[in-house]
Amino acid sequence: MTKVVFRNAALILALLAAPLLSACEDPQPQPAATPAPPPAVSVVRAEAQDLRPxxxxxxxxxxxNKVDLRARIEGFLDQQVFTEGADVKTGDLLFVIEKGPYEASVAAAKAAVAIAQARFDRTELELNRQTTLVKKEAAAQTKLDDAQAARDEAKGALDKAQADLTQAQLQLSYTEIRAPIDGRIGKSILSVGSYVSPSSGTLATIVSQxxxxxxxxxxxxxxxxxxxxxxxxxxxxxxxxxxxxxxxxxxxxxxxxxxxxxxxxxxxxxxxxxxxxxxxxxxxxxxxxxxxxxxADQAQPTIVIPVQALQLDQQGAYVLSVDADKKIVVKRVTPGTQVKNGVAIDAGLSAGDLVVVEGVQKVRPGQAVEATEISPEG
Missing domain, CATH: 2.40.30.170 (Efflux pump adaptor protein, beta barrel domain)
Incomplete structure (x- = not known):
């Protein structure tokens, strides 16, 4: 029994001593960590160009000039004499409204003028005859007064008939809608056969070119x-x-x-x-x-950089630049107008500054970088 206890105790002591002996042994040297290479970025050299502000x-x-064509009279649209979207000249015929009723009105007005003219001519002869008789004291003055009144009445009727003829001819002329200006005509709103009137609205629009x-x-x-x-x-x-x-x-x-x-x-x-x-x-x-x-009349030297080099944050516009120590620096800039694929910089950069155009997201201010210069077009 005593031998068994002794053996167990010796085994326990051996197990406890093993870690201590391991700790006393010299540690194996670990290989040194290889430093990460600096991130690579592409840069463009800011250049001065002669630009006019x-x-x-x-x-x-x-x-x-812009004209909306409208109908001045009532009637059915008989013709459309133009191509939509074409250029037209002043006086070109564009639309024709049914002429028949208005030609008939002109014919009637001409007949009325002829009747009124004949009546006027007859009363004019009678007035001349009564004037001669009164001078010879062969007729009473009342006869001359009646002849004068009849002539004046006939003259008034003739003037009215001639005015009616003028109005009828004017209405007939409105059946032809012509271009009032040079320009380009748009789409026809109403089709041939539609009934038009002054309340129909715009038929088409002409704009000067x-x-x-x-x-x-x-x-x-x-x-x-x-x-x-x-x-x-x-x-x-x-x-x-x-x-x-x-x-x-x-x-x-x-x-x-x-x-x-x-x-x-x-x-x-x-x-x-x-x-x-x-x-x-x-x-x-x-x-x-x-x-x-x-x-501006005169060109001025202006710094131009690619658009993709320009960055924005809450403080405004900036670019990331690579300095002489190959480290990233932030430069606040005042952008100007866009020039082709670039943007003019009114303040904040000098000619020759290297600005980052690729790899902006993987660098931070003060970080060393491996910069590769490329052309602005690239």
Missing amino acids: SVSFSGRVEAL NPIGVTFPVSQREVLAVREQKGPEANLSSLTVYLDLGKNKRYAEAGTVNFVDVTVNTGTDAVNVRAVFPNPKGLLVDGQLVTAVVE
């Missing part, structure tokens, strides 16, 4: 910006205006301001301005949304 306005194309206007609101702040570009003595009526049609496409013709409204919109604190543009090819269409641009 500009101020942009949102505007709409507005036809200088060349020249054409563009109207845009200019706020007081923008007026000051224009004067900064053009000089303190500049006024809106002396401006040359350009049009951007979207996707960096500029309209080939320049325009000039020909109208500045005399009142300011109290809701927007802006005044409406209209510029007139040549439109020989009809590229500008009434109601079209465009951007009106007023540019």
Whole structure:
């Protein structure tokens, strides 16, 4: 029994001593961790370009002349003598209203004039005859007075008949609806065979095409910006205006301001301005949304960077730049107008600064990076 207890105690002591012996042995050296490489970013060198400072306005194309064609008389629409969407000239025949009833009215009026003329001629002869007899004291004065009254009455009837004829001819002329201006005609609202009258509304609309206007609101702040570009003595009526049609496409013709409204919109604190543009090819269409641009006369060196380099946060616009130590720094900038695929920077950058265009999300200020310079087009 004593031997069994001794053996168990020896076994327990051996088990307790094993961890202590392991702890006393020298630890094996661990391999050193390899530092992560700096993140790679693509950068573009900010460059100065000769640009003309500009101020942009949102505007709409507005036809200088616009006419809604309406019927002046009643009748069935007999003909439509034009192609919808085509250009028309002043005086071109567009619609014809049924002529028959109005031609009959003219014929009746002419007959009435002939009858009135014959009566007038007869009373005129009688008046001359009675005048001669009275001078010879061969007839009483009352006969002459009666002849004079009959002649005057016949003259009044003739004048009325001639006025009725003129009115009938005018009504007949209204059966032909002609273009009052040069321009482009739109869709015909009513079809041939429809009954029309002055209350039928618009039959079709003609809008002038060349020249054409563009109207845009200019706020007081923008007026000051224009004067900064053009000089303190500049006024809106002396401006040359350009049009951007979207996707960096500029309209080939320049325009000039020909109208500045005399009142300011109290809701927007802006005044409406209209510029007139040549439109020989009809590229500008009434109601079209465009951007009106007023540019400075002289070009100025301006920093331009790719659009994707520009970042925004609650404090405003900024770019991430790589300094001489290959570390990321934040530079607050004042963006200007967009230029093709880039944006002008009015303040905050210098020519030659490297700005990050790819890899912005994986870097932070002060972090070292591996920067690869690419071209702005790339």
